[in-house]
Structures are given as C-alpha cells and as structure tokens.
Amino acid sequence: METSRNRTMADSQNRTGSDELIFFVNGRKIVEKNPDPETTLLTYLRRKLGLTGTKLGCAEGGCGACTVMLSRYQAEPQQLLHYAVNACLAPLCSLHLVAVTTVEGIGSVARKLHPVQERIARSHGSQCGFCTPGIVMSMYALLRNNPTPNMADVEEAFQGNLCRCTGYRPILEGYKTFTVKGGCCGGKGQNGCCMTNGNGAFQGSKDKPEEATSLFNPADFEPYDPTQEVIFPPELMNLSKGQRSSRSLCFHGDRTTWLQPESLDELLLLKWKHPDARLVVGNTEVGIEVKFKNMVYPVVLAPGFIAELNAVTHTEDGVVFGAACTLSHMGAVLKEAVQSLPPHQTQVFQAILEQLRWFAGQQIRNVAAIGGNIMTASPISDLNPVFMVAGCKLTLRDKDGSREVQMDDGFFTGYRKTTVRPQEILLSILIPYSKKCQFVSAFKQSPRREDDISIVTAAMSAIFSPGTDIVKDLRLSYGGMAPVTVLAKKTANRLLGRQWGEELLQEACSSLAEEMSLDPSAPGGMVTYRQTLTLSLFYKFYLTVLQKLRLQGLSVQEVSSECLSATEIYHPETPSSVQVYQAVPEGQNQDDMVGCPIMHLSALKQATGEAVYCDDVPLYENELYLALITSTKAHARILSVDVSAAERCPGVVCCLFASDVPGSNVTGVRQDETVFADGQVTCVGHIIGAVVADSQLHAQRAAKAVRIQYEELKPIVTIQEAIAAQSFYEPIRAIQNGDMEAGFKQADHILEGEIHMGGQEHFYLETNVTLAVPREEDGEMELFISSQSPSDSQSFVAKALGVPANRVLVRVKRMGGGFGGKESRTTVLSTVVAVAANRLKRPVRCMLDRDEDMLITGGRHPFYGKYKVGFLQSGKVVALDVSFYSNSGNSMDLSQAIMERALFHMENSYRIPNVRGQGFMCRTNLPSNTAFRGFGGPQGMMVAENWITDVAHSLGRSPEEVRRLNLYLEGESTPYNQILHGLTLDRCWDECLSRSEYEQRRAAADLFNRQNRWTKQGLAIVPTKFGISFTATFLNQAGALVHIYRDGSVLLTHGGTEMGQGLHTKMVQVASRVLGIPCSKVFISETSTNTVANTSPTAASASTDLNGAAVQNACETLLKRLEPFKTKNPKGSWEDWVNAAYFDRVNLSANGFYKTPDLGYDFDTNSGRAFNYYSYGVACSEVEIDCLTGAHKNLRTTIVMDVGHSLNPAIDIGQVEGGFMQGLGLFTLEELHYSPQGVLLTRGPGSYKIPAFGDIPTQLTVSLLRDSPNEKAIFASKAVGEPPLFLAASVFYAIKDAVRAARVESQMMGPFRLDSPASAERIRNACCDQFTKLCPPAEPGTFTPWSVRV
Ligand SMILES: Cc1cc2nc3c(=O)[nH]c(=O)nc-3n(C[C@H](O)[C@H](O)[C@H](O)COP(=O)(O)OP(=O)(O)OC[C@H]3O[C@@H](n4cnc5c(N)ncnc54)[C@H](O)[C@@H]3O)c2cc1C
Ligand code: FES
C-alpha cells in the first residue's frame, strides 16, 4: 500500500494524472475526473451543471449574488457544518467531500417552495430578482444553523449581499417572520398579524378603514419546519467518516496544479519544493489576484484540512489559533472567551471582535483564514493593527523546524511583504490575554460600514503603571497610512511616563500629525481626511481610556457629558417601517386587481432561481464566447495592434476590428460613435476590437494578450478642464423667463454659490449581456439582449450588419436591473457580438465582467452647478441665474436630453419669477455618460436645493421655512411656461410634516446638538416635482399586441421591457381589468421586436402610462369584438364567448397603440407643453453624524409620494423605496474615482459602494398620497419609477444641517460648500475643528492627486 510520504514525492515530481474530485450538489453525487484548479464553483454550477439559479454579479465576493451553502462533516469534534459562501471565489478543487446546496436544491415553483423562497417573494422583496437567489441562500444557511434567529442574526447574515432594486426593507420585513421576537402569530394576533410592518397593524385602522398599511399577509405563508430540511447525503457521510477525506489529492489544470496535502509534514515538504506556491484556504485574496490581477500560480497548496492548522489551543498566555482557522471560527471562539473570562483579560479579544463585526460579509468570514489575512500583508488589513498592538506571536514552520516571531513593525517589510521565508508557512498565531491596567481599542473607518475595506484602520493599546494614570506602554497602530501597517512609535515613545490628560492629548495630536503624514499624491487619495482620522481616532481612544481609568477610581479628568457620545461604539438598531396606501374601494370586482398590492408575477420564479435571464439561456452546441479589447488610454492615436500572441492562445477562433464590420462602423444615438475604434481612442474602455474563442476564459485571456501601441494625446478628464478648454457639445441649451435685471434689482440680497455632484454607476446586479444567434438564411439574426431598448438594439445591429431591420430579431425576457444603463449603452456590446456572430455564422455570447461593465458603459452624468440667486429679506427668491455643466464623456449619447431635463427641473418645486438656466455638455475623454433614473432631473434639483439652503443659511433662517415660502401654488407657471394644474405639493408637504412629527424632531435634534459636541443630528424636508413624458416628443408612443387563444388564455405583448420595476405585472393587471378576466388568464412571455415594432425605450418613468394605454386600447378592441357574443349569451363564461367568436371567424388578435396628446416644447420660443403631468413627493430625513470620523447614521425618513391612484401599491412602494435608496447612494455614498489620466479606479463592489442592508433609515415611513386621481394616465395612476429618487436629497441636506451644527461649535456661520456625495471624507473635512487644523490640505497644483473630481 502506498504510504503518504511516497505519495508526496509522487505528487510533486512524477504524477501527471489528477485524482477524482467527489462532491455532492443538491444531493446528487458528482465525480469530476479533471477539475481545473482555476475553475470556480460558480462557473461549474452554471456552465457544467446548468444550475443557473446561482448568479454572477461581480466575481469578487462583493455582491452575494452567487451565495450557496456548503455542508461538510467535521471529524473533530464530530459535527456537520453548514455555511454560506461566495461560489464565485470558491475553487472547485476545494470541494472534495463537500455538499453544495444551491437555490434550486431547496425548492421550486413546480415542486414545492421553501418558506425562505416564498416569503421573500410574497413580501415583495424581489424586484428584478437577480440578487434574490443569493439572499435566499444566505437566509437558508442562517436557518440551517439557527432555526430561531433574532433580527440581529438576520441582518448579520445579509452583510455580504447587495440588492440594487428593493431598498432592502421588504426583504427584512419578509424574513422578520422567521425570527423569535418578530415570530409570526400566523394572523391570530389581536390587531391582525403581529408581524405586519413592524407596527402591529395589518389592515386599515378603525378610524381610517380606507387606509391600508399591509402589503402582505404572513398568515398566507407556509409554516417553516426545520425538521423538513434536506439531509446531508448519507453516502457523503460515509465517505467523510472513512479515509478518503484526509488523503492527499492532486489536480492538474492548464496552468495550475492543486495539491492538497494530507499532513503538516507533507505540506512543509511541498512548500520546500515549491517555495513560490500559494497556500489557499479561503481564496478570497488569491482568487482576486488570479481573476483581476492576471496572476498565475503554477502550484497551489490547500492546507485547509490539516489538523495543526485548524487547532485552537487555550494556553496560559492566550489563545493560539491555527493559521487556517476561519474568521468566523475565530470570532466564535473569542466571543465565548469574552463571556467566560474577566473583562481585563479580554481587551484584545474584544478589539478583534469589533473589527470582525465590520470585516467583509459572512460568506467571506466563513472561509477566509486568519493566516490569509496576516500573510496577505495588506496595509489596510483590519486585523493586523490589533495583532501588532497586542504583541501577538506567530509560529512559522518549514520542514526543518519552527521559529517564533513577534508581530511588530519588523514583521511587515514592504507592500504586501513579510519576514516569512518562501519555504516557511505560518503555522499559528498566539493572541495574548490583556493585562490588568491595559486598555485596547480598535477602529475601522470605511466609506460604508458593512462589508467595506478600510480607509484608515487602527488599534491602540495603553498599559498603565498599576494604580496610576502614568503611561507605561503605549502602542498605536494604523493601517491605510503607509504601504504597510505601521506603529506610531515616535508618538508613543514621547508619551511614555506621562499622565493621561489634556497635555498628553495635545502632544499626541501634534506628534501624530507629524508622524502620520502622507504624501499628497498617496495612492487611495483622501489624504487630509486620512491624516485627520489618525488624530480623531486617537482622541476617541483617549476619551475611552479616560473613562475607564475613572471607572477604576483614578482621579483623572472627567469626560464631559457632551463628549461622551464620541466614545460610543456603533450598534445598529433593527429598522422598522410603515407603509400606507389607499385600499381599493369597497365593492371592486374580486377579479379586478387594479389597486391591489399583488406580488411581482415573476417573484416566485426569481426566488427559486427558475427565472431565466439572458445569460441563463442554455449554451448552444457550437456557441463561442467574445471578449472585448479596450483602450487603456483616455485619448490617443492607435499606432499598431499586435494580435499574434492572442491568436496563439488556446481556443481562439478570431480577432475582430473595425474593418470586419460588414455594414457601417458608425453608430451611437447621435451617430458620433464607432462599433470599433477607428484609428483613435477617446476614452479608457473605448472598444478597439474583440476576441472570439471557445470559452469565456480563453477569450478573456487572449484579449489580454493583444498588444496595442498608442501615441498619447492630452486628455480632458474633468468638467473644469473642459470649461478651461471650452470643450462643449452643441447646442448650449437655455431657458429664460421674466426679467433678470429687474429681478436682481428687486432683491434685498444676492448670493453666489456652486456645487459639484459626482456621477453614479448603475450597478444593476446583472451586467450587460448579449447572445447573438445567426440564422442560416437571408442575413437573419436573433439576439437575446439584456436591453431596455430592443428597437434601438435592433436598428443599431442592422446598420452594423448592413441588413434591413426586418432581419434582426431582438428578444428580451427580463433584465437583472436597468436603471437607464441598459437604454442606449447596451448597444456598444450587442452590436459587437452581432458582428462576430455574423462573421463566424455561429452563436456568440458575451456577458461583461463587472469591472468591464463599469469601465465601458458609463453612468450618471457628474454635474457642476454655478448660480447667482437674488432674494428678499423674507426669504422669497426673486431671481435666479444658474449654469449647469455635465460631464458627458466622449460621445453625445443622451446627454442633450439629460441636460434639457436638468434645465426643466432647475427650480425643483419653487416658483421663481425671473430665471435663466443654461446647460453646457462637456466633451471629455471619459466613457460616454448616459441615462440613469432621474435623467438629469436629480442634478437640476440638487443645485436648486443647494441655493435654497444657502439663502436660508445666509438669512439665519431654517431651510424648511424658506422652502415652504417658495413652494409652487396651484396654477402657477414654470420657467418653461407650463401651468401647474392638480398640484399636490402642499398636501404632500403638510402630510410629511405631520407624519414625520417634524417640529418635535427638530426640537429634539436641537437639544441633542446642544448636549453633544462630537455627534450632531440634522433634519431636512425636501420636495420634488418630476415632469412625466419623454422630452423627445416622438418617443411618447407605445404599442401592444394581444392574442386570445381558443382556451380563453391571453398572450399579451407590449413595447415595454421588464427590469424588475413590475411593468409586466401592471400590464397584466390592466389587461385583466379591461377584459374582465382574472390576471391568471393573462400571460406575458417576453418583449420582442417582431411582436411590437418601433418601441420606445423603457424609460422616463412613462412605460406604464404609454404601454398601459396601448394595452387598454388593444383589449378594448377585442372586447368590442366579443361584445355580440356576450350579449347573446350573458350567462356564458369568458371561454364560451371566446369560442363562439372563434367559430364565427372573429379575429381574436388585436394591436393597440397610444400616443400622449398635446406634447411638444420648443426651446427657441419657450412654448409648448414639455410634460403630460407631474409626480410630486416630499421627504423628511433625520441623520446623526460622527464629527470625528464623518460617519453618519440614517435615523428616520418619512416619504409622502403622490402616485395618483396606484395600480399596485406594493410595486409602487417598492419603486419609492428602491428609488430612494438609490438616491441615498448617489447623494451620500457612491463615488467613482478617476485618475488624472482618465482611468476609472473604482471598478467593482470592493471599491465602489452602493447602499447595503445597514444603510436603510432605522425608521422608514412611506405613504402614498390618498385621493389624488390623475386624469392624464391609465386608471388615474401616476408614474413612479424616477420621481422618488431625488427625495434622498433630504438625507444629504439633513447631513448638511448636522455639519452646520458642528461648524457652529467652531464659530463658523453662514453658507458653506458641501459637494455630493456627502461622503464620510467630505463630512469630516467640513466639520472644521482643532484636529482638522493640524492637518491642512496641500496647496492644489503643487502635486498630482491620486484621483480627480470629474
Ligand atoms: C469581498 C471581500 C471583502 C474583504 N473584506 C476585508 C475586510 O473587511 N478587512 C480585511 O482586512 N480584509 C478583507 N478582505 C481580505 C481577505 O478576505 C482577507 O485577507 C482574508 O483573511 C484572506 O484569507 P484567505 O484564507 O481567503 O486567503 P487566501 O486567498 O486563501 O490566501 C491569501 C494569501 O495568504 C497566504 N497564506 C494563507 N495561509 C498561509 C499560511 N498558513 N502560511 C503562509 N501563507 C499563507 C497565501 O499564500 C496567499 O498568498 C476582503 C476580501 C474580499 C474578497
Ligand atoms: S458574484 Fe460572487 S459575490 Fe458577487
């Protein structure tokens, strides 16, 4: 029999064949003979097993769309482990003897739904559904470990999941029904169901029966029975208990060999033989390096199952963790220790636990190892600072022995370098107990609290001479301040022997400011902020220690009550919410679902993974994959393109460039773009060519092998550079009304100001995808595209292929989110894919990776607004002159319409008698910016809210008062001469004031601010008025096609696409009402260009209005045709009438059409109607900022939104909340960083942060304004997609209000500039104080910054 030692030798020297990889997926045994070590579980599930329920959202562990549950039997101690992981990072080879459970494995619509799937769907927690399987699996894994969780457990389980549509509230609400406290009474509670909306009310209250507050009824849910869960496969249990789990394994791939040693000795021997080999445990670092940094590791060692590396030993000095212990395991052990040991012993443990709370998401913590974190040696590691100040000891081993090293500043020798020798491994880490008289704290400051990497991370430890406040030992460690984690040794040494008091603080701060200085060009930017943080965090530590010393009875200075909040550790509160809407009138037909909160029709399929998205279409037999070749320069001439290396790569079929386009290479909304760059590139990410190969991996590797030589030209990157170079697209639009001169003359005060608003990445969870399938005949081509605009895709493809549009069929089943990003920019991909399919006469597919999608497809336009405003002493604004500059990028795309909408919204909701707005579209060398929910409206309104706030601040009045004073009144006219009829702004305002208890909240915030120096609260109430219609008049049309089949079923097609917004659901509701049949008889399969032609993009919030009216039109035609049969047989059924009509040879198909009447605005004459009507809303938000770190909490938001008579309150409230949260990201969180050379630096969820679960306001109330019918749209409803987004500006201005309160402490009064987003950095920098004074910013122009504001 072969011994393990013999096997080891064979592993590394002689063996060429691979072992068998045995694992189970959803109970099915898989034996993989040739697993490639570079294949991830996600790729295997989707491509090899066809299990497409698990989604790809980012490939970097940052979105959770790929979450699955792994289960494994652990011998020591004997137990089954179930844990959620990111399939996108899990190497296939790591799954030997593991059971994988995917969303398909727990339930299905056809079989039986799992309660986790049912509840997210029925609680309206699934809109586009792309995130849903991942969220379902996070919840499922939680319940497998803890069938009775509390809300904190649920929130923790979702730290690694993102959703871009729902705003998270409904997901939490639905899953609250699984919790112990929130556990559902099954509808038997005294006031209806205990669970509903967190407020105990299930239906309208007695005094307001017509007001409903429930969007779902938990009593309808199937009960959850944990005993019914699928069992761990018995065969796998036997295999695991047998020998096979611990045997050594070897898997060979194209470029990498995976070696799983059986014992520590074997591992050490292998490491000695392969010193460059990587040890892979969680693969959360190595996986990123391979995927995004083009690293190739020929040998990978997998030590995850070696006992010594997983051991946890409690010693006299502390706890020793094997280096392969996962962070989750370490957390559990430390938590237990904290509970069982005296507090003075566990100071270090508590600091580590504090860091772990905000360390990635659970999926990462479940697999990532302690050793991985240390050995990655990242300067922003959150654990290394604590390990350094705690005096942790590392045991290093090689085959000849072991040595111990102290984890101090000698350990890290350079950026991602340590003193560990290549042949050595890290065996374990000793985390010591803290001593009496020792205090330890850890801090992490990141742009977003949950699942984010640090800007600055720190740990501090102070040891005092017993019974005194004299510093005996002090260690201050910072991450994010240098290429390595550093100790502020000079400062610490200076403070030794000193008393812990004010003097020490002063000296520490001035010393830290000197010692922790950064080069103004330092990578990561935010230099002033980072420097200030080192001081602010020390100050927090100072106060915390002061408090603790005092608690020990020492006579140190007391921490004054107004400083106490600076020492508080943030613990999120479970959010609660209320949703209010108008119940349907009594007596409404039971089959008529208009006005009812029915579930999104695909929600159940989305929750089970059965809903098919573009990339889920099964592979065609001879299908190929395409990868793009894009420019790395912002502005350059292409000198040469060398594809020789790419063509030699395995699997490559061909490379394509401009000369391969059979039709026209000219493309774009304004015909100012090319399919492939022709001689010049004008942005980083500009598509130069494409490589087609037999697989995604081969295509992408080959694309990276293409060599391009450029002659660089000077780029224009920022708006300011464009203004300096006068680089604008024509026309420069303007709207003027009144008499500017007279207006400013009349004004008591004139004020000038400016604001810059950053752009925004759409971050639809599903990136752009196209599958092009050429037909044999006549140049026909069928395309499956994730597109909001099938007709544009069709015409762009036809033009590039040189065929008439009737040969090109575009089909869209559903999208995983769009938000405007899949309106015009999807064509840059779909056209290229179609050209390739046409050339090769084979199906070609491409789904952009997240980084490519972010790089290539543009986003919301950054705006710069400059204004002069004249106003009376009363606060009434009498004159406004405003200029807008948008960063449009390298092509016009939709920039003109976006700028026009910004101008149409420049006064937001305020009547300004004398006004002029001008709009300049800056031509820059950024990827073309494009449509994004709100389409320029939010940018226009943001500038308006800025000047109105300035007016208030300069008068010393409250902004709320000045806003109310200037609010439009019924019958008043806009700057573009549209009279406002049916205005509900005042109603929304008053209801919002009362629902938010504004006056009490304001008084409470003022009191809080007087009582707290370092935390401040702020409030703002902000209105919105959003014009509904495409501003390009011709787009305000729609078509529908309705077939009634002989069995009475109805197939409905219309021109709109489904991207999660519930359009298809609403259209079914409309058809059902008009035809008088239940919704279940109506079906929508997809949107396609061969059923409804010449469709307008699904955009401008107008799709329900337009397509709804077209559906109504078609259904009414059919109804008329059926009328004689109904009259003849009044007691007959729908089926009877349909059949009778059929036999009478009546056409049971009809198309419908609608165009919005009386539209058409003319900029030259400032006349004509720009909009059909307006949607109105008002929001009040309350926040709390930490003046020392810039972090903020969203405390409360109350929204009152006028959506007319809601067609579906669940969908509409979903749009309000989802839009609000997207706006919250825009105004407070999301920042795209560009280098001065125009390179996008933020290309994935790791660096670009959209709101997460924890960003929801702790109290969120959404009320749909009642009794507000809208005669201009289908069944008196109103558009809802875009209008609520801007209401999140209330959070921005609440933050500004809080910052103002902080500045008052430093005697800084009057207007001040705060650009958007109000990031932690901007908030901190604006709260000027003694710490910011010690860290002055470098003089602009004296250095090259890491990133520039574009
Ligand atoms: C989405 C996401 C979020 C993250 N968030 C955070 C965060 O909030 N804070 C933070 O600090 N980090 C974060 N990280 C970084 C990362 O998760 C950690 O560094 C993690 O601990 C690495 O462990 P691993 O087991 O996955 O490492 P692997 O990728 O398996 O290995 C990483 C490196 O460590 C080496 N190595 C591992 N074990 C040993 C050993 N025993 N001896 C010698 N070398 C060894 C490997 O050779 C390799 O070079 C995040 C990563 C991702 C993907
Ligand atoms: S795809 Fe795996 S976390 Fe995003």
Ligand code: FES
């Ligand atoms: S429903 Fe969550 S991303 Fe669309």
